[in-house]
Amino acid sequence: MKYMIHPQEIMETLTMLRAQNLDIRTITMGISLRGCRGGSGSVLGQEIYDRITTRAAGLVAVGEDIEREYGIPIINKRISVTPIAVVADGLPREEMVEVGVWMDRAAREVGVNFIGGFSALVQKGFTVGDRALIEALPQTLAETERVCASVNVASTKAGINMDAVYLMGRMIKDTAELTRETDGIGCAKLVVFCNAPEDNPFMAGAFHGVGEPDTAINIGISGPGVVLNVVKQHPGVDLGTMANAIKNTAFKITRMGELVGREASRRLGVSFGIVDLSLAPTPEAGDSVAEILEAMGLERCGAHGTTAALALLNDAVKKGGSMASSYVGGLSGAFIPVSEDQGMIEAVEVGSLSLDKLEAMTCVCSVGLDMIAIPGDTSVETIAAIIADEAAIGMVNKKTTAVRIIPAPGKREGERVEFGGLLGRAPVMRVNPFSAELFVKRGGRIPAPIHALTN
Amino acid sequence: MAEEGYRLIITTIGHDRVGIIAGIANILAAANVNILDISQTILQGFFTMVMVVDFKNSTLELGEFKDRLAEKGQELGLVVNVQHEDVFKFMHRI
Numbered sequence: 371m372k373y374m375i376h377p378q379e380i381m382e383t384l385t386m387l388r389a390q391n392l393d394i395r396t397i398t399m400g401i402s403l404r405g406c407r408g409g410s411g412s413v414l415g416q417e418i419y420d421r422i423t424t425r426a427a428g429l430v431a432v433g434e435d436i437e438r439e440y441g442i443p444i445i446n447k448r449i450s451v452t453p454i455a456v457v458a459d460g461l462p463r464e465e466m467v468e469v470g471v472w473m474d475r476a477a478r479e480v481g482v483n484f485i486g487g488f489s490a491l492v493q494k495g496f497t498v499g500d501r502a503l504i505e506a507l508p509q510t511l512a513e514t515e516r517v518c519a520s521v522n523v524a525s526t527k528a529g530i531n532m533d534a535v536y537l538m539g540r541m542i543k544d545t546a547e548l549t550r551e552t553d554g555i556g557c558a559k560l561v562v563f564c565n566a567p568e569d570n571p572f573m574a575g576a577f578h579g580v581g582e583p584d585t586a587i588n589i590g591i592s593g594p595g596v597v598l599n600v601v602k603q604h605p606g607v608d609l610g611t612m613a614n615a616i617k618n619t620a621f622k623i624t625r626m627g628e629l630v631g632r633e634a635s636r637r638l639g640v641s642f643g644i645v646d647l648s649l650a651p652t653p654e655a656g657d658s659v660a661e662i663l664e665a666m667g668l669e670r671c672g673a674h675g676t677t678a679a680l681a682l683l684n685d686a687v688k689k690g691g692s693m694a695s696s697y698v699g700g701l702s703g704a705f706i707p708v709s710e711d712q713g714m715i716e717a718v719e720v721g722s723l724s725l726d727k728l729e730a731m732t733c734v735c736s737v738g739l740d741m742i743a744i745p746g747d748t749s750v751e752t753i754a755a756i757i758a759d760e761a762a763i764g765m766v767n768k769k770t771t772a773v774r775i776i777p778a779p780g781k782r783e784g785e786r787v788e789f790g791g792l793l794g795r796a797p798v799m800r801v802n803p804f805s806a807e808l809f810v811k812r813g814g815r816i817p818a819p820i821h822a823l824t825n
Numbered sequence: 826m827a828e829e830g831y832r833l834i835i836t837t838i839g840h841d842r843v844g845i846i847a848g849i850a851n852i853l854a855a856a857n858v859n860i861l862d863i864s865q866t867i868l869q870g871f872f873t874m875v876m877v878v879d880f881k882n883s884t885l886e887l888g889e890f891k892d893r894l895a896e897k898g899q900e901l902g903l904v905v906n907v908q909h910e911d912v913f914k915f916m917h918r919i
Contacts, residue, residue, distance in 0.1 A: 374918075375834075375913045375914065375917055375918070377864060377866050377868060377873055377875045378868065379913060379916075379917045380834065380836055380875055380913055381836075381868050381869065381873065382917075383912060383913055383916050383917070384836060384838075384906060438887060438888060438891070439887060439908075439909045440908055440909045440911070440912045441906060441907065441908035441909075441912065442912065622916045622917070625915045625916045626912070626915065626916060628915065629911055629912065629915040
């Protein structure tokens with residue numbers, strides 16, 4: 371039985387894991403709540419709690435076992451559930467909050483740091499429950515610690531629900547206000563989507579879609595540090611060659627996700643959903659997407675050329691990753707959150723990266739405007755208009771876009787907000803001071819684009 | 826789990842010195858862990874020893890086994906990694 375892996379390859383893997391922050395960012399267990407019934411927030415909440423704590427009882431232990439045996443850091447174990455607006459439709463606002471509190475308890479009980487799915491899908495319009503859930507968002511996010519919320523307000527097929535966009539503008543503002551003493555951290559747990567994926571393992575936007583099985587394991591990988599290293603090792607090569615090098619690396623890091631996903635689902639006796647092959651930065655040095663773009667030859671992230679560099683990166687990650695996994699899904703691509711990426715923070719602070727440039731970058735990255743702090747006095751209408759722009763980009767380009775924005779209470783442009791941990795810190799960015807009020811207040815629905823008519 | 830699922834790869838990295846193989850191998854023998862293959866080389870300026878071992882009949886739990894190796898590593902001034910073989914197979918072989 372001759373050993374068949376070269377020491378050089380072993381060292382490459384070890385270097386990725388030890389020195390370049392390669393990790394499995396999350397094992398997320400998706401749990402369907404469609405079987406849960408209850409005529410009140412407390413009855414339904416209890417049933418949801420029971421289901422989550424039963425199904426996910428072994429999640430954290432299995433994650434830790436795999437981490438130990440394989441020597442791969444698994445940073446987070448998380449849970450996503452069926453959009454609560456679907457499960458709890460009919461309950462009034464206060465009882466929606468109660469359901470959220472039960473979710474929080476369940477997350478605490480099984481030891482996961484976030485639970486996603488306090489969500490509603492309203493791209494075409496609201497049900498009574500959708501509206502109640504959305505109106506329950508500020509209080510729920512303020513009263514819970516681990517619950518993550520998302521609302522899908524637009525899709526390529528349905529267009530943009532501008533009433534929902536406006537309502538979300540207000541909810542974001544209210545959420546910031548209710549979590550004022552922590553710089554508006556409630557908003558860090560709230561995502562507004564266009565074309566939300568139903569199998570996304572990453573928070574805060576994870577939920578377990580209605581077309582999903584009872585339970586599934588979805589894996590989110592990471593590894594900006596590994597890609598950064600590869601780019602640095604190829605100075606001066608042409609962009610095609612560099613893209614290829616990134617592809618090779620993306621393949622390797624995605625294989626880790628595939629391995630962990632298969633093993634976790636086998637041990638938990640749960641079907642394996644997808645690997646989300648995203649480059650998810652953290653505030654740690656060397657774990658930055660902005661730094662990758664800079665290593666490609668940009669003086670600073672945000673300089674002209676940034677969108678092109680990001681497009682190359684995003685595509686190469688997908689091409690390499692899709693070969694490595696049997697099922698790829700979720701968001702898959704490069705994330706560009708500001709507060710969670712040291713390079714992005716610095717780029718904003720030196721004046722290289724603006725909100726407008728970030729918006730352009732979202733046309734070619736995997737998600738959208740993410741973890742961006744804006745002045746606390748930004749109007750509801752302006753926040754809604756920012757969401758509408760982002761939704762339009764997603765709708766027309768048939769991609770997921772999202773807005774996770776924090777109008778930091780009492781803070782002005784140039785000041786800072788601190789969230790701590792993976793959420794990081796963010797400089798408060800400039801918002802265009804001119805008004806979109808009359809446009810936003812028109813309400814209604816922006817029709818789906820012509821290329822939605824594909825049948 | 827398949828037969829090969831019990832194979833671990835132990836990587837020892839640091840400065841070369843007397844007694845590395847003996848030190849590590851003693852722990853393996855005491856735990857009834859069989860060495861299937863062993864190689865040593867200089868990589869990136871560091872002494873690197875790679876062992877493939879069969880963990881199937883180990884008398885120790887994996888956690889304790891790893892702790893003992895880590896302890897020995899510290900004593901010898903080396904870093905010892907213990908990982909399931911699949912990590913490397915998955916990453917480098919299709």
